[in-house]
Structures are given as C-alpha cells and as structure tokens.
Amino acid sequence: MRHKNNEKSRKIIAAATKIFAKKGFYKAKVSEIAQEAGIADGTIYIYFKHxxxxxxxxxxxxxxxxxxxxxxxxxxxxxxxxxxxxxxxxxxxxxxxxxxxxxxxxxxxxxxxxxxxxxxxxxxxxxxxxxxxxxxxxxxxxxxxxxxxxxxxxxxxxxxxxxxxxxxxxxxxxxxxxxxxxxxxxxxxxxxxxx
Amino acid sequence: MRHKNNEKSRKIIAAATKIFAKKGFYKAKVSEIAQEAGIADGTIYIYFKHxxxxxxxxxxxxxxxxxxxxxxxxxxxxxxxxxxxxxxxxxxxxxxxxxxxxxxxxxxxxxxxxxxxxxxxxxxxxxxxxxxxxxxxxxxxxxxxxxxxxxxxxxxxxxxxxxxxxxxxxxxxxxxxxxxxxxxxxxxxxxxxxx
DNA sequence: TTTTAATATGAATAATCGTTCATTTTTTAA
DNA sequence: TTAAAAAATGAACGATTATTCATATTAAAA
The missing domain is CATH 1.10.357.10 (Tetracycline Repressor, domain 2)
Structure with a gap:
C-alpha cells in the first residue's frame, strides 16, 4: 500500500533526523536509527538502499x-x-x-x-x-x-x-x-x- | 631532537591538510596521510595519539x-x-x-x-x-x-x-x-x- | 668502535557496522 | 478459509581501518 510505505519512510527520516543531529552522520549507526524508529535494522533497507x-x-x-x-x-x-x-x-x-x-x-x-x-x-x-x-x-x-x-x-x-x-x-x-x-x-x- | 620532531609533525599536518580537504575527515585514511607524508603508518602514532x-x-x-x-x-x-x-x-x-x-x-x-x-x-x-x-x-x-x-x-x-x-x-x-x-x-x- | 637510546617500520590485530538474506509474520486476493 | 505475495525481522557476514607492537634502523653517547 503506497500510503503505508510513505508513512514508514517518514518515520525512518524522523528517527534519522534525531540521531544525525545528535551524533552526526558518520557516528550515527543504522541500528540506532532503526531502534529510534521502532523497527528492525533490516527494515530500513527495504525503504533505503544505503x-x-x-x-x-x-x-x-x-x-x-x-x-x-x-x-x-x-x-x-x-x-x-x-x-x-x-x-x-x-x-x-x-x-x-x-x-x-x-x-x-x-x-x-x-x-x-x-x-x-x-x-x-x-x-x-x-x-x-x-x-x-x-x-x-x-x-x-x-x-x-x-x-x-x-x-x-x-x-x-x-x-x-x-x-x-x-x-x-x-x-x-x-x-x-x-x-x-x-x-x-x-x-x-x-x-x-x-x- | 625538538627541532626535527616539529618538522615531522608539520609534515604530517601538511599531508593531512591535503587528504582531509580532498576526502573529508571520516573518509581520509590514516594510511593515506602517512603515504602522502612519505612515512609509515605507525610513525604517525609517535606524533599523534589519535x-x-x-x-x-x-x-x-x-x-x-x-x-x-x-x-x-x-x-x-x-x-x-x-x-x-x-x-x-x-x-x-x-x-x-x-x-x-x-x-x-x-x-x-x-x-x-x-x-x-x-x-x-x-x-x-x-x-x-x-x-x-x-x-x-x-x-x-x-x-x-x-x-x-x-x-x-x-x-x-x-x-x-x-x-x-x-x-x-x-x-x-x-x-x-x-x-x-x-x-x-x-x-x-x-x-x-x-x- | 661499541653500547644505548630514540625513531621508524608495517604486518597483524581487533573492533566496528553497513548490509544481506533465510526465515517469520502480516496483509491481500482468491 | 486458504494460498500467494509483500513486508518485516535480526542474526550473521564480510569489509574496512584505526591502532598496536615486536622488530629493525638510525642517531647519540661512551
């Protein structure tokens, strides 16, 4: 469902905003973003390639x-x-x-x-x-x-x-x-x- | 000898200036800086702790x-x-x-x-x-x-x-x-x- | 020259993390 | 309800790279 996907993308971006701001891009771990977003690490790679x-x-x-x-x-x-x-x-x-x-x-x-x-x-x-x-x-x-x-x-x-x-x-x-x-x-x- | 040490420190900094500018801090490898400075990787750690x-x-x-x-x-x-x-x-x-x-x-x-x-x-x-x-x-x-x-x-x-x-x-x-x-x-x- | 100390070397180490993928769970369609 | 597809999971992989350290080289002192 298109709608849901966008929702999850935004959730990931919202989480990343918080983590990138706190730690900077390089020190931010993908797993931290996942945790902040309340999803599994691998899920991020369904929505973003890298x-x-x-x-x-x-x-x-x-x-x-x-x-x-x-x-x-x-x-x-x-x-x-x-x-x-x-x-x-x-x-x-x-x-x-x-x-x-x-x-x-x-x-x-x-x-x-x-x-x-x-x-x-x-x-x-x-x-x-x-x-x-x-x-x-x-x-x-x-x-x-x-x-x-x-x-x-x-x-x-x-x-x-x-x-x-x-x-x-x-x-x-x-x-x-x-x-x-x-x-x-x-x-x-x-x-x-x-x- | 104090004099020589300063010289090598500066050589490392000069090399780092070039490499950091080109790649950015995180993507710059210590080994690249060493190579640019014409010294071994380990030598850098005599002059800088990290x-x-x-x-x-x-x-x-x-x-x-x-x-x-x-x-x-x-x-x-x-x-x-x-x-x-x-x-x-x-x-x-x-x-x-x-x-x-x-x-x-x-x-x-x-x-x-x-x-x-x-x-x-x-x-x-x-x-x-x-x-x-x-x-x-x-x-x-x-x-x-x-x-x-x-x-x-x-x-x-x-x-x-x-x-x-x-x-x-x-x-x-x-x-x-x-x-x-x-x-x-x-x-x-x-x-x-x-x- | 010989001994001692200071420097330098670079291969090996060890820790980190982005990414993958076999498996499970959820959703959709029949 | 059942089958098929889509989405999610998270443990394991593998690549990367800062740092260490046993050894070698060079310089200083005796």
Missing part, C-alpha cells in the same frame, strides 16, 4: 518544506524590504523551531559534497534565489542601488543569517532572541544596499 | 596563522571602516590562497563539535572578536550607530564572508573575484551600520 540515501531523502524532505514555507511568507509582502525582513525573521524562527533539522543542515549539508559526489542540492540553490529575486525586484523598482550584485548580495545576506543560526545550533543557550537578531541583520542589509 | 588529534593540531596551527596574519593587517589601518574593508579583503584572499585549509575549516570545523565533544575553538572566537572589537571602537568614536549589537553584527559580517567562501570552496570555478566580493560585502555592511 545509509547515504536516508540523509539525501532527509535533505529533500526538509528543504522542500522550508522552501514552500518561505515562498508563502514572502508572497505576503509586496515591498522588497519588507520581504527581506520577513525572510530574516522566518529563517531564524525556523531554525529555532527545528533545532535538529537546523543542525543537520548546518553541519551535514556542508560535507555532503564530500561523501555524495553527485548530489546537487537544487532546493538550497532555489532558497538562495528567493533572496536573489527580491534584490533583483528592488533594483528594478529603483529601491536598491544598481551597483549591488545579486549573486553576491544574496549570499551575504543568507550567510549573515546562517552564521547566527550556527551560533544558536552549536551553543547551548540562545544569547539573542529571534526578533532582535532578525531585525538587526535585515536592517544592516537593507540600509547597506538601498538606494 | 586520528582526531591530527585534525585538532591542524586547526590550531592554521587558525593561529590566520589570526596572527589578520591582526597584523588590521593594525595597518586606523579607521574602523577601513579595518572592516581590509578584513573582508584579506579573509577572502586567504581563502583563495589556501583552498585546502579553507575547505577543512568550512566543512570539518563545523562538525568538530560532534566528534570532539570537549574541543572549544578558542582561536575562532578570537577571530570573530577582531570584528567585534572594530565595531565597538566604531561605536565609541561615534561612527557606528549605538543600536548595533556587536555580538550580532560580528557574526553577520563574518557569515557574509564565510558564505562567499563556501561558494568558492565547494564550487569549481570562482564566479566573482576577491576584490569585487570584498568591496561589495564590506560596503553593504559599513553602510548598514554607520551612523
């Missing part, structure tokens, strides 16, 4: 969620600067609400190019492009300086948010709240690029 | 270099904004000139908290604080808005540069040159935080 595939499926599922959610959020605003501010807030909010996912994306996504030679993270590129598109729109509306290179600016903005996330994810306590961090970071950026 | 220790020593050595170099660069400027610009340029230049090191710091440093429970990267914190101190100085001189929170701003700026590095390190070709990227990123930031 351990790697669990991580890839995890990326795909989470990134799809994140991307869809952010698209919706952005569409609620019409002003490019308001979009940027909203992006910052919801990005950081997402991190706060999904620590395990955030930790995996922070840590494992970066090394994914090493152990999965051919895996191209298209969803991540699309996520970055959400910012790129806002900047492009702002330039066209004359709100953002023509000197700004969207390919650099989108990375600078994402990187600023991402480093903040890293700090939260890897340290135990949150020193700044989401609202403050989002407001600060988006205001540096908006003031920095506006015409 | 594989982990090679990576830690590597971090320490590289970060010390990076930190020393950047301190010198910053001290050449007196104006906080000029310091920021110089920081951006030399950070990106360093990445460009030391691809292997950059790749390791990008990828392995992030997961270091996972496999080395007790390793605190003090040098990295100091590196971030170089930016924090510049911002503090700028605030005191009235050049930077009092609303700016150095603990957030330093991460935002570093993150912007770091994301650019990530792009360079993980993609094959460099799309933007160092000068352009440094100028863009530091100008967003400076305009964003100035009074």
């Amino acid at each position: 351990k790697d595939d669990i991580l890839i499926a995890l990326f795909e599922e989470k990134m799809r969620e994140v991307l869809d959610n952010m698209k919706k959020q952005i569409s609620l605003e019409s002003d490019p600067f308001a979009k940027i501010e909203r992006f910052a807030y919801f990005h950081l909010k997402l991190i706060e609400d999904n620590k395990d996912m955030a930790e995996i994306i922070q840590v494992e996504l970066r090394q994914s190019s090493k152990f999965m030679k051919n895996y191209q993270n298209k969803k991540f590129a699309q996520y970055l492009d959400l910012i790129g598109d806002i900047i492009q729109e702002g330039k066209e509306k004359g709100l953002i300086s023509q000197d700004i290179i969207p390919g650099i600016a989108k990375r600078a903005f994402f990187g600023a948010l991402d480093e903040m996330s890293r700090f939260w994810v890897l340290s135990k306590r949150r020193k700044y709240d989401v609202e403050t961090a989002a407001r600060q970071i988006s205001s540096y950026f908006i003031n920095g690029i506006k015409n | 594989k982990d220790d090679i990576l830690i020593a590597l971090f320490e050595e590289k970060m010390r270099e990076v930190l020393d170099n950047m301190k010198k660069q910053i001290s050449l400027e007196s104006d906080p904004f000029a310091k920021i610009e110089r920081f951006a340029y030399f950070h990106l230049k360093l990445i460009e000139d030391n691809k292997d090191m950059a790749e390791i710091i990008q990828v392995e440093l992030r997961q270091s908290s996972k496999f080395m429970k007790n390793y605190q990267n003090k040098k990295f914190a100091q590196y971030l604080d170089l930016i924090g101190d510049i911002i503090q100085e700028g605030k005191e001189k009235g050049l930077i808005s009092q609303d700016i929170i150095p603990g957030i701003a330093k991460r935002a700026f570093f993150g912007a540069l770091d994301e650019m590095s990530r792009f360079w390190v993980l993609s094959k070709r460099r799309k933007y040159d160092v000068e352009t990227a440094a100028r863009q990123i530091s100008s967003y930031f400076i305009n964003g935080i100035k009074n």
Whole structure:
C-alpha cells in the first residue's frame, strides 16, 4: 500500500533526523536509527538502499518544506524590504523551531559534497534565489542601488543569517532572541544596499 | 631532537591538510596521510595519539596563522571602516590562497563539535572578536550607530564572508573575484551600520 | 668502535557496522 | 478459509581501518 510505505519512510527520516543531529552522520549507526524508529535494522533497507540515501531523502524532505514555507511568507509582502525582513525573521524562527533539522543542515549539508559526489542540492540553490529575486525586484523598482550584485548580495545576506543560526545550533543557550537578531541583520542589509 | 620532531609533525599536518580537504575527515585514511607524508603508518602514532588529534593540531596551527596574519593587517589601518574593508579583503584572499585549509575549516570545523565533544575553538572566537572589537571602537568614536549589537553584527559580517567562501570552496570555478566580493560585502555592511 | 637510546617500520590485530538474506509474520486476493 | 505475495525481522557476514607492537634502523653517547 503506497500510503503505508510513505508513512514508514517518514518515520525512518524522523528517527534519522534525531540521531544525525545528535551524533552526526558518520557516528550515527543504522541500528540506532532503526531502534529510534521502532523497527528492525533490516527494515530500513527495504525503504533505503544505503545509509547515504536516508540523509539525501532527509535533505529533500526538509528543504522542500522550508522552501514552500518561505515562498508563502514572502508572497505576503509586496515591498522588497519588507520581504527581506520577513525572510530574516522566518529563517531564524525556523531554525529555532527545528533545532535538529537546523543542525543537520548546518553541519551535514556542508560535507555532503564530500561523501555524495553527485548530489546537487537544487532546493538550497532555489532558497538562495528567493533572496536573489527580491534584490533583483528592488533594483528594478529603483529601491536598491544598481551597483549591488545579486549573486553576491544574496549570499551575504543568507550567510549573515546562517552564521547566527550556527551560533544558536552549536551553543547551548540562545544569547539573542529571534526578533532582535532578525531585525538587526535585515536592517544592516537593507540600509547597506538601498538606494 | 625538538627541532626535527616539529618538522615531522608539520609534515604530517601538511599531508593531512591535503587528504582531509580532498576526502573529508571520516573518509581520509590514516594510511593515506602517512603515504602522502612519505612515512609509515605507525610513525604517525609517535606524533599523534589519535586520528582526531591530527585534525585538532591542524586547526590550531592554521587558525593561529590566520589570526596572527589578520591582526597584523588590521593594525595597518586606523579607521574602523577601513579595518572592516581590509578584513573582508584579506579573509577572502586567504581563502583563495589556501583552498585546502579553507575547505577543512568550512566543512570539518563545523562538525568538530560532534566528534570532539570537549574541543572549544578558542582561536575562532578570537577571530570573530577582531570584528567585534572594530565595531565597538566604531561605536565609541561615534561612527557606528549605538543600536548595533556587536555580538550580532560580528557574526553577520563574518557569515557574509564565510558564505562567499563556501561558494568558492565547494564550487569549481570562482564566479566573482576577491576584490569585487570584498568591496561589495564590506560596503553593504559599513553602510548598514554607520551612523 | 661499541653500547644505548630514540625513531621508524608495517604486518597483524581487533573492533566496528553497513548490509544481506533465510526465515517469520502480516496483509491481500482468491 | 486458504494460498500467494509483500513486508518485516535480526542474526550473521564480510569489509574496512584505526591502532598496536615486536622488530629493525638510525642517531647519540661512551
């Protein structure tokens, strides 16, 4: 039954999210994931061909969620600067609400190019492009300086948010709240690029 | 003889830099590092107790270099904004000139908290604080808005540069040159935080 | 030169874990 | 209800690889 299979896949991914976040991909044992999911070791291999595939499926599922959610959020605003501010807030909010996912994306996504030679993270590129598109729109509306290179600016903005996330994810306590961090970071950026 | 030992340690670290960058920590075999260094597998264990220790020593050595170099660069400027610009340029230049090191710091440093429970990267914190101190100085001189929170701003700026590095390190070709990227990123930031 | 100490070697060890598959259990179809 | 198919199990396998250590080599001291 198609429905049940998806259910079990998701159960495995949910378990893997927890275990990968806690131990990292390499130190996470397949048997631990199985135990967390409440199934036998071998069952995992009915749904995933290799351990790697669990991580890839995890990326795909989470990134799809994140991307869809952010698209919706952005569409609620019409002003490019308001979009940027909203992006910052919801990005950081997402991190706060999904620590395990955030930790995996922070840590494992970066090394994914090493152990999965051919895996191209298209969803991540699309996520970055959400910012790129806002900047492009702002330039066209004359709100953002023509000197700004969207390919650099989108990375600078994402990187600023991402480093903040890293700090939260890897340290135990949150020193700044989401609202403050989002407001600060988006205001540096908006003031920095506006015409 | 002290001198010779240090020499061999460095030879091992140099070899490890190459291998870790190419394969990542977990996929790098100790025997490969030994081969790259032109020594026997066992010899590595005279200089390092565990594989982990090679990576830690590597971090320490590289970060010390990076930190020393950047301190010198910053001290050449007196104006906080000029310091920021110089920081951006030399950070990106360093990445460009030391691809292997950059790749390791990008990828392995992030997961270091996972496999080395007790390793605190003090040098990295100091590196971030170089930016924090510049911002503090700028605030005191009235050049930077009092609303700016150095603990957030330093991460935002570093993150912007770091994301650019990530792009360079993980993609094959460099799309933007160092000068352009440094100028863009530091100008967003400076305009964003100035009074 | 001879003795002693320090270094280096690399084959052997031992532990780890991803993956398989013969068997059992559950579900579906007849 | 019974037969066939699908899904699940988990013990066993086998490949990998960090680390050790008995032996050999080189350097230092006597």
